[in-house]
Amino acid sequence: MPSVSGEFIAFFILAVMAIGGAVFMINFTRVMHMALALVFTFLSIAGIFILLDAEYLAMVQILINVGAVSVLMVFGIMLTRHKQEEKPKARPLHTILSLLGVAALFAVMWRIFYTTPFGGDPADPATVQSLGESIFKQHVIPLELTAVLLLVALVGAIILAKREESK
Amino acid sequence: MPVTSYLVLAAILFCIGLYGVLTKRNAVIVLLSIELMLSAANINFVAFSKYGLYANVTGQVFSLFSIAVTAAEAAVGLAILIALYRRRGTVEMDQFHSLKG
Numbered sequence: 001m002p003s004v005s006g007e008f009i010a011f012f013i014l015a016v017m018a019i020g021g022a023v024f025m026i027n028f029t030r031v032m033h034m035a036l037a038l039v040f041t042f043l044s045i046a047g048i049f050i051l052l053d054a055e056y057l058a059m060v061q062i063l064i065n066v067g068a069v070s071v072l073m074v075f076g077i078m079l080t081r082h083k084q085e086e087k088p089k090a091r092p093l094h095t096i097l098s099l100l101g102v103a104a105l106f107a108v109m110w111r112i113f114y115t116t117p118f119g120g121d122p123a124d125p126a127t128v129q130s131l132g133e134s135i136f137k138q139h140v141i142p143l144e145l146t147a148v149l150l151l152v153a154l155v156g157a158i159i160l161a162k163r164e165e166s167k
Numbered sequence: 168m169p170v171t172s173y174l175v176l177a178a179i180l181f182c183i184g185l186y187g188v189l190t191k192r193n194a195v196i197v198l199l200s201i202e203l204m205l206s207a208a209n210i211n212f213v214a215f216s217k218y219g220l221y222a223n224v225t226g227q228v229f230s231l232f233s234i235a236v237t238a239a240e241a242a243v244g245l246a247i248l249i250a251l252y253r254r255r256g257t258v259e260m261d262q263f264h265s266l267k268g
């Protein structure tokens with residue numbers, strides 16, 4: 001970094017919070033603690049969105065990922081019975097192989113990021129107004145398809161989770 | 168802030184999510200890790216919508232649709248999980264092996 005600006009400090013704090021939440025998610029043993037650590041990560045990602053001039057997306061991220069999805073997952077944890085503590089790994093080979101594969105993927109991505117010239121000046125900050133115009137003028141058909149998708153997901157989830165009638 | 172910082176952050180989050188999917192046994196945590204991977208992808212969309220070569224607002228629109236699809240995926244995944252739990256009585260991933268050849 002050539003100079004330490006406010007944006008850099010904010011980015012650094014938010015990135016550490018996000019990665020810290022994710023690492024705690026991996027390391028905790030209780031399932032509920034894992035879910036709460038991931039909520040922390042989602043909140044930090046909302047902060048990153050604000051840094052990127054996407055305030056509306058940050059609000060959507062908080063409402064949907066921090067609110068709805070996390071509460072849904074907590075419901076899933078509460079409705080299913082499991083051992084409080086997750087067993088320590090009985091498969092060291094599996095863990096090491098997974099770690100190696102993920103590290104290799106990260107190394108490849110890192111190399112690509114630092115060898116590709118990403119040109120371009122930052123765009124003008126997108127306002128909520130321009131976002132709405134873009135959605136409702138150019139992307140109306142995907143929006144309607146998303147509405148249909150949400151309806152299908154709602155009906156499908158109810159049918160899947162419904163208790164089967166005994167005939 | 169160069170765009171590379173945001174991309175590296177997203178890559179780190181994606182890799183942690185992938186590691187969680189590969190190693191965790193509880194199915195709810197696997198679903199949460201998938202959510203983490205999708206959020207990392209959203210960071211890339213928004214970063215390129217500000218710093219990309221043809222930076223415009225379409226990246227944010229794409230990210231909105233991605234969040235909607237994520238919510239639908241979470242609901243359906245949890246419904247499948249509840250149905251499986253009712254049938255098998257467990258949410259451990261390594262107990263679900265009836266498709267194994």
